[in-house]
Amino acid sequence: MSEAVAKQSAEANETENVKNPARGWIIAFLFVVSFIGLFSVVPLRKIMVVDFKLIYPSGTATAHLINSFHTPQGAKLAKKQVRELGKFFSFSFLWGFFQCFFTAGDSCGFKDFPTFGLKAHENRFFFDFSATYVGVGMICPYLTTISLLVGAMLSWGIMWPLIDARKGSWYFAELKQSSLHGLKGYRIFIAIAMILGDGLYNFFKALGCTLFVLYRQLLSRDFGTDVLPSSARSSPVITPSLSYDDQRRIRLFLKDQIPTWFAITGYVTIAIISTATLPHIFPQLKWYYAVVIYIIAPPLAFCNAYGAGLTGWSLASPYGKLAIFTTGAWAGASHGGVLAGLAACGVMMNIVSTASDLMQDFKTGYLTLASPRSMFVSQIIGTAMGCIISPCVFWLFYKAYSDLGVPGSEYAAPYALIYRNIAILGVEGFSALPKHCLTLCYAFFVGAIVINGVRDAVGRKWASFIPVPMAMAIPFYLGSYFAIDMCVGSLILFVWQKVNKAKADAFGPAVACGLICGDGIWTLPSSFLALAGEDKYYIFARGTYKVGRKGCDVIITKDKGVSRIHAEIVVDAMTDLHPPKLRIRDCSKYGTFISRNLEQKENVHEFLNKEATLEDGDVVSFGTGNAIYRFHFIPLVFFICSESFRVNQPLQDKISSIGARITHSLTQESTHVLVNQLSQMSEDMVDAILLRKPIVLDSWVEIVAEKGIRAEIPSCSLYAPTLTVGGVSVKVAAPESRDNLVVSSSCSTEETVVADSDVEVETATSIHANATTCADEAIISLSKAEASTATACTEEDIKFVRKTVTPMDHAAVKSEDSCVMSYRDSTHGKTVGRDKVDDSECGNADIIYSQDLVAQDMDIPSNVNATANNGVLNFKRFRKAIAGNTLSGNSFNNLIPFSKYPYRDSDNGSEEMVESVRAEKKRKQMEAIAEDLFNNQKGKRRGVAGSIHGLLSHV
Known part of the structure; x- marks a missing residue:
């Protein structure tokens, strides 16, 4: 099937x-x-x-x-x-071990x-x-x-x-x-x-x-x-004609009845x-x-x-x-x-x-x-x-054999x-x-x-x-x-x-x-052994790229049958809508073979002019068959969310040269958010952050366009922008670290419980939010076919999850409004235990808040004690201001910020106190979840802030 x-x-x-x-x-x-x-x-x-x-x-x-x-x-x-x-x-x-030394291909x-x-x-x-x-x-x-x-x-x-x-x-x-x-x-x-x-x-x-x-x-x-x-419950009647062994077998067989x-x-x-x-x-x-x-x-x-x-x-x-x-x-x-x-x-x-x-x-x-x-x-x-x-x-x-099931x-x-x-x-x-x-x-x-x-x-x-x-x-x-x-x-x-x-x-x-x-x-x-593959190669520009031994653009070391210059990959043009036109030319002694749609291999040497056209998904083997690669087309779509950011002609030329395109609307196809140093925080920017899109400066495009072929992609985190939020400069964090804090708001009570402990963080992240965005994307990916996990950015890996979060299973985040495109990756954000955080990190830091965004600022001092007047720990919660002009509902504009880390488990004294603290935290969190589950959908949408911890970090 x-x-x-x-x-x-x-x-x-x-x-x-x-x-x-x-x-x-x-x-x-x-x-x-x-x-x-x-x-x-x-x-x-x-x-x-x-x-x-x-x-x-x-x-x-x-x-x-x-x-x-x-x-x-x-x-x-x-x-x-x-x-x-x-x-x-x-x-x-x-x-079998001996045969592998004399086997160079299929x-x-x-x-x-x-x-x-x-x-x-x-x-x-x-x-x-x-x-x-x-x-x-x-x-x-x-x-x-x-x-x-x-x-x-x-x-x-x-x-x-x-x-x-x-x-x-x-x-x-x-x-x-x-x-x-x-x-x-x-x-x-x-x-x-x-x-x-x-x-x-x-x-x-x-x-x-x-x-x-x-x-x-x-x-x-x-x-x-x-x-x-005839009844299995009654005792068996053993006839004298049966041997002693058969009689023992029958008794034991009927002894332990099912x-x-x-x-x-x-x-x-x-x-x-x-x-x-x-x-x-x-x-x-x-x-x-x-x-x-x-x-x-x-x-x-x-x-x-x-x-x-x-x-x-x-x-x-x-x-x-x-x-x-x-x-x-x-x-x-x-x-x-x-x-x-x-x-x-x-x-x-x-x-x-x-x-x-x-x-x-x-x-x-x-x-x-x-x-x-x-x-x-x-x-x-x-x-x-x-x-x-x-x-x-x-x-x-x-996973080890890419041709499993192929005749x-x-x-x-x-x-x-x-x-x-x-x-x-x-x-x-x-x-x-x-x-x-x-x-x-x-x-x-x-x-x-x-x-x-x-x-x-x-x-x-x-x-x-x-x-x-x-x-x-x-x-x-x-x-x-x-x-x-x-x-x-x-x-x-x-x-x-x-x-x-x-x-x-x-x-x-x-x-x-x-x-x-x-x-x-x-x-x-x-x-x-078959799972061990060679590195991937990313092609970003038109041109001719040599495949062979040392000194070539694509270096193959695991096949002794590969010639010094074995083949040439010719990229005639880069395009942003369809896979670019690729040709492969055989220059070797042992041949270059193509397999399309799981069909039998075709020798490029037998084609006209010893070259053939490559299509998305084609499997190419060089030499005697040990070096097997699969070609993939990976689109690049840059979302421009700032009106102040104007793409000049040189930048447009570089974007076109790597086969990417620009869009001014955030869609499922958007792979990156492109900004400059003057870009300001906007509603679209917040949506892109919550959708966990990589946000990069325009200089990242210039770095990518410098080389026509690469073995790896420049990291997006090194080219992340610095934005201004509420007069404070903050730097956008990596996408995989944006889902460690959940603000779960109850629309019918005066409290909003903030889940930020180790246990809470583990339960607060939804299945969809755990998927990490692949920031290392390219136009053409040439990857080892046996290592199927290397092709992590293929179409079947794309999953869409929603943005807005609602409480689900211990304040889990779920999405409602729009979609996010995420790719399978092995890298996830790490959570550090509160007891292991340095004093400088866990000092009383307030929370900057707005209707659309909750961000951390570590510079603002706080003199709010960890306990209320009655001596009960506040368990990291917001409390509404009680005033005559207080608006109804649960608007974040009306929340008074309490300290982010009001206590640590190690500060609570005896084990009994620690257990009571944890039980109270659990009770408060479950109360908020239960109330959210029974509130109407409109109230949920209004009361949820999103997964914010690590979203922005101070510069």
Whole structure:
């Protein structure tokens, strides 16, 4: 559902059908859908494990392995297996480390070596030296690996070359390789047809077998001599035919009961929470879609758990595809049906897969004499951990690899595109398919069903020589490289078994696990290495900029394949409305490559005159591929708020030269406020300050325009102006330090509580006000693509928050009137504890006040004591003047300023006094908040001053 996958097809890639990954909503989604499957089959555990005596092959194998560890022979064997696992784990990890020295890009190194020649490599026939796939091949059955190889030979060896030869007849020859109307459409949809045919056949087969066996067992049961009672609360009746071990297992399995009412209540409660939450995560997934899913999910979860007990194969994927089709078609294309179908698929698969996994664990616990209640609690704990750990690991890969989900990349995520296109089929039908593609899909769909039927008809002996359609379909899209790796692993195991079958059976799984785990663990440090990027570059002027080694404008040091002068970036003109016209010219030996909209790379060397036009968002790689940069256009809009400030022609020329423009109205597009030394405080200036816009002198523009390209932007704080407020000179502070004081006014009382302590400051800042404005902006940003956080000023990072503040959660500030543009930044203002402030800083400083602005002035002395006449601390509050001419309401013009820091916690004496002070502060603050919440909106707007602490600082 991400934009990276959506852009690979021209259909249904609108905004309502796209949702980019984010850790927050992924964790929330997993928490609301992952636990409900655990409660769906808990009441049926006795029937499934004890009554029906289902095998659950994976759970049974795990139990036998655990039991073998607790025998003398098993303990010795386990030590040897662990030793072998450690050896091959180390080998696999070091092999991954070794490969990185010979990998200079995406298509370089051992992983892309043309083992069988260049022509075979073009059709993805090569051995990529992956320890992971070799280990998987040692674990998978021989039939599975052979099926993968047969599918690769059928598709990439025969079908795709034949269809490609009909380019121009079956589909337009001018289409890009990423277009689903071309060859890629055949690859994806034929693979989907085979997967659906195989999945539906096994679905109805498992469903039919389940219902038939269930019917026969219910008919043949003798309730008078049943092994177990029908009531879970009564004592089990153990028949003499059972062995002593089975009798112990049954007693213990029924000892720690999980009440049926608990399971039903848990399912209904979580379903209600999930139904209310899911529409907030996916607005396209309406609440009634979720209700229908949760109604039909328990029978499907039972069918999947029963089928897994018979065959060991979970059919969660076919159930998910069923949810995609039904929900997507129900929602429709115009209402985000693609995204709704994918979200429904995630909900359904979580329920049915979790149910079968839990039943597998119950079987393991039954055979190992483990408490089923402990198994259930452990499953809940593990699920909760997975809801946090899995998104975090995914996020590491998502940030480390900019081409995640792109075909041909290291992590292509092929099933992401397959599932999305299944959703497109369910929503839009078959009109998007290329010529003859639908006919071929029908043929392979029927072929998958026929092959499965033949496999079941000929029996187990001959079925081992007939390939599995599901496995055959996977290489249709991916290629054959991983199938070759897996066949190598199977060949190693086959030869090992011929030489020494006992050792192969004992140590084969350990060796395979070592190869898989070592290579998998290596991806973590490699991801951190991929996150390390080079500096950003900002281009401010037209001209030609050289890319290469030392002495060039853009210096690249991390790619040995970069030439001395590798390429040239040509900026023909700077403009303030659209991205400037950029060209890149290749001057190198190893080439310069461009990737647009997540498409495959294009070699600039092959373009006319060896140059190509750059657009906003293009990814450019230099040399062998280690130096990857992304181009961004960042607009500069200067707001002129002072009538006395006239922009002369030289300044206008400099502004135009860096591609910026001037506006006389404060809007969302304004990025900076431009002033001179004569500018006065005005209403627009206050609005800009509260909107946290950087305010800079005109000399800042001159400094920026001095160089055409920079590695960093001159700091705005060094060019902040000095303004006059109430006859006092003050200097504008940095935007990130303007939200440390909240003046929360109550419109129905005589007091205004000023929150300024450490605790108050933390609670007084709203979520929106915490975002910091990016002062370092430029026209063109050239940043390392792997370091995705470096592109902090892109469009998706722009968030709009409002200006005027109202009390919210401990006097939090919120906005009402206008908008502010803020960019993600890692810098926030720091709050210093009052006890740590020097005496000079915390001396009694009064507050300058006005109707529009409250500012600090540290020069005016104050003789106001920290306590009132009655000896009660004033807790940093204003008090209204009581006079006959006092205006009604809560105007700041009528407030008498008290001291800013009337006390410090350390001055209060005993701990009891300190606690009483804090309690009184809390009470006063909460009173103001409560009264503000119940006042009318007009009173709120009149009574709120804003976030002012640190807004201005004395010169």
